[in-house]
Amino acid sequence: MxxxxxxxxxxxxxxxxxxxxxxxxxxxxxxAVTGGQAIQTAQEIRPxxxxxxxxxxxxxxxxxLAGLRRLPDPPVVAMLTTFDMDEYVATALRSGAAGFxxxxxxxxxxxxxxxxLADGGTVLSSKxxxxxxxxxxxxxxxxxxxxxxxxxxxxxxxxVLVLIAEGLSNADIAARMHLxxxxxxxxxxAILTKLGVGGRxxxxxxxxxxxxxxxxxxxxxx
Numbered sequence: 161m162x163x164x165x166x167x168x169x170x171x172x173x174x175x176x177x178x179x180x181x182x183x184x185x186x187x188x189x190x191x192a193v194t195g196g197q198a199i200q201t202a203q204e205i206r207p208x209x210x211x212x213x214x215x216x217x218x219x220x221x222x223x224x225l226a227g228l229r230r231l232p233d234p235p236v237v238a239m240l241t242t243f244d245m246d247e248y249v250a251t252a253l254r255s256g257a258a259g260f261x262x263x264x265x266x267x268x269x270x271x272x273x274x275x276x277l278a279d280g281g282t283v284l285s286s287k288x289x290x291x292x293x294x295x296x297x298x299x300x301x302x303x304x305x306x307x308x309x310x311x312x313x314x315x316x317x318x319x320v321l322v323l324i325a326e327g328l329s330n331a332d333i334a335a336r337m338h339l340x341x342x343x344x345x346x347x348x349x350a351i352l353t354k355l356g357v358g359g360r361x362x363x364x365x366x367x368x369x370x371x372x373x374x375x376x377x378x379x380x381x382x
Contacts, residue, residue, distance in 0.1 A: 162278045165207035166192040167224065168240065169216040173263060177211060177270070184271040195219035199227040207235045209277045211261070214239045214248050222251055229256050229358075236277045256358035259283030280330035280348065282360045310370050312354040320347045322372050325364035 166177045166189055174192035181187045190205050195216040202210065210228060214221035221239065228237055238259035239252045249260050258277055261284075265273070273283045310318060323333045330348065334341045348360070357363050367373065 162187045162209060162274060163190045163205070163207045164188065164274060165190060165198070165202055165205065165210045165235070167195055167198040167210060167216075167221075168192075168213040169194050169218060170213075173213070173240075180267045180270050181274060184274075187271055187274055195221065195224050198224045199231075202228055202231060202235060206233065209274055210235045210237045211240055211274075212237055212257075214241045214252060222248060222255065225252060225255055225257060236280075238273075238277055238283055253361045254358055258359055258361070276329055279332075280345065280360070281332075282324075282327065282364065284361070309355060309366065310372070313351060317347055317351050317354070318372070320344065321351055321363060321367050324348065324351070324360050325367040325373055327364075 164181055164187060166174050166181075168174050168177075178189040178192050181189050190207055191201050193201050195213065196218040198210070198212070198219075212221055212224055212228075216224075225237055225239070228234055236258045237256070238261055239249070239257050240261055240263055241249075242263050252260065259273070259282055261273065276283050310321070313321065319337065320333060323336060328336065330341050330344045333339070334344045337344070339347075351363055352359070355363055355366060357366065
């Protein structure tokens with residue numbers, strides 16, 4: 161059972177997400193609270209996934225994210241917003257958020273997205289994915305510098321990174337590479353540490369900037 165904590169200042173949003181997710185047999189919304197209650201609630205109930213509003217009047221969503229990331233066994237956090245160009249998206253992803261969802265996400269697809277998050281995958285709303293990939297996280301390395309950073313990785317870790325960048329979950333990567341999920345998790349942890357990034361989204365973008373996702377002829381021919 162995937163345990164989910166919904167954090168939003170609007171009761172209607174909290175109730176809506178809870179109703180949608182509770183229809184799934186393998187997902188349970190264990191609490192739906194405001195931002196001011198989020199950290200303590202997460203400490204008490206230890207959810208697997210947190211859906212966190214990025215803009216709340218009682219406490220800033222980025223502050224809550226930072227607090228959640230400092231917990232001994234931090235949950236996976238995806239940010240929620242009504243804006244497809246929220247100026248906080250870059251900071252949230254740099255701070256370790258595993259995803260960025262619009263509040264008008266298709267209800268039928270929401271359980272799948274939560275499963276992806278719980279399985280170690282990254283989730284970006286289709287409306288913001290291209291914006292992020294095309295440079296919304298500007299300030300990152302140039303291709304040559306990114307390539308040098310990736311030299312810190314072993315051959316196996318680079319292969320895992322490519323699959324992360326393609327959006328595969330830990331279970332999918334394990335199946336693709338004939339590894340155990342635990343081994344994949346260890347590789348992912350090592351990759352994030354060696355690259356000095358806060359989450360899978362940053363690692364994926366760094367891989368893309370380094371040209372790992374380009375066809376071989378593009379990498380060779382420039």
